[in-house]
Amino acid sequence: MWQLTNPTTIKAELEFSSSFQSKISVTQLWDDNVQLINAVEYVNWGEAELQFIVCEACGIVGCQPQGWVELKRADSVVFIMPAFTTIEKASEKRKEEYLPPHYLLERGAICIEQKSYANTLCQIAAFPDFEALSLLSAWEASKIFQLEAPSRVLGHLLNPSELYQDIVIASSEGNFKEQAFELISLVNNLSRDTRTAKLRRLTEYDQIISLYVDISGFPEWKALSYNGLRYSLYLEPGYIID
Template sequence: MWIVGDLDTRAVTLDFSSSDGPHQRVTQIVIDGAVFANAAELSSWGAARVQVHLCEQCGMEHCSSGSWLVVRNVGIGVAFLPAFDEMLADEWARNEYAPPYFEQGMPIFTPDDYATLRRWCVGLPPMDALQHLTGDEIVRLLQWEAPAHALGVFPADVELDQDLVLASSDGEIAGAVALLEEAIELTRGAGRASLEPSALSAQAITLYLNASGTPAWSPLYVVNDRPRLSAPTTGYLVEALPHAIQNGGGS
C-alpha cells in the first residue's frame, strides 16, 4: 500500500480500428508515474467493481482479463483494493478479476486527491457514500502484499509461514509471531476497519525474512500492550471494530 503523492492526467488516442471502431481520444490517469486508469471515460466507476485498465483495441470491459479493483473508505482516505470476494469464487474468477500490478502495492488517495479523482472518473461515489473497509479485506490485502508470501498465497487461508522469519526487531521471534497472529485474529471477521495515524506510544515490530535480500517487513505495532496490524510503508495502523460491538449493532 502507498499514499499517492502525485496525481496527473494525459490525453492519448486509442486505435479501435481492429474492432471496427474509430480512433478515440481518452484520458489516462497517472499516479506517481504509474498508469492508474488507461481510459478514464470508458470505465464504469459507479459499479461495485471497476476495471481500470481496459483493452486498448476496443475499450470494452471484460474483453481482457484482470485490472479490476473495488473502492473502499479507509477513514484517512480512499483505497482501491483487489476484488477479493469475486476472486474467491473459483480459478476462472481469480484470473478474470485479478488486480492491476502497482510496484508499491494498492493505492490510497487522500480525501483531497480523491475529490480530484472524482472530477475525472464520472460516477465515482463521494467518499462518505463508499463502502467501508472490512477486517477480512485488510487481512487479505496484507497477505497479497507481504514479501516472500509470508502470509501464504491467495486464496489460501491467511497464516504466517514461521519458517521464513529469521529475526525480529523485538528480539524474540516467538513473541513477535504470537503478537502478529493475535492481531490477525482480532481483525479477521470485523465488519468494519479503518486506517489511522500511529500513536506516539506505538512500537513498530519488524520481521526479517529468509528470502532474497532479507526483506524487512513491519506488519505490526504494539499500542498500550495491544497488538495492531499496520499498513506497511504508510505509517498507519489498522483499527477494526471489535466483534462484540459489531455484533451488537454498532456503526
C-alpha cells in the same frame, strides 16, 4: 501501501479498428510514470468493481481479463485495492480474471486521505463521492495486509493468508517467536471477522516492530505495532489495524 504523488491526465488514442471502429481519443490517468487508468471514459463507473485497465482493442469492460479494483473507505482514508470480494466469490477457474492492475500487485494498495481524494481524483474522473464508498471490512483489511507482505510470505492474494512461524528469524526488538505467533493470531482473527475494519493513524505511543524473514535478502517487514499492552498489525505509511 503507497500514496499518489502527482495524479494527472493525458490524452491518448486507442486503435479500435480490430472491433470495426476507428481510432478513439481517450483520457488516461497517470501518477508520475504509473498508468492507473488507460481509458477513463470506458471505466464502468457506478459499479462496485471497476475495471481500470480495459481492452485497448474495443474498450469493452470485461473483454480482457484482470485490471479490476474496488474503492473502499476506512476512517478518513480511501483505498484503491484489488477486488477481493469478487475474487473470493469467483470459481477457481475464473479467480485470475479478476486480478488487479500490475501496479497494485507490485506496489500494494493505494491509500488516499479524504481531502486529497475529493480535491484530486473526484475532479479528474467520475470517482464516487467519499460518503458513497462502502466501508472497508476487517476481512478486506487482512487481504490488504497479505498483499503488503514482502515476497508473498503470507501467500498469494488468490489464497487465504498463511504464514509459517519458522520463516520469521529475527525482529527489531523483543521476542521474534512471540511476535510471529501474535502476527499469525491477528491475521487469522481478522480474516474471520466480517465487521467494519478499525483503522487509525500511528501515534507517539505506538512502537513499530520490524520482522525479518528467512528469504533472499532477509527483508525488513514493518508488520506490527506495540503500545505497551498489545500488538496490532501495521501498514505503511503509518496506519494501524485495531
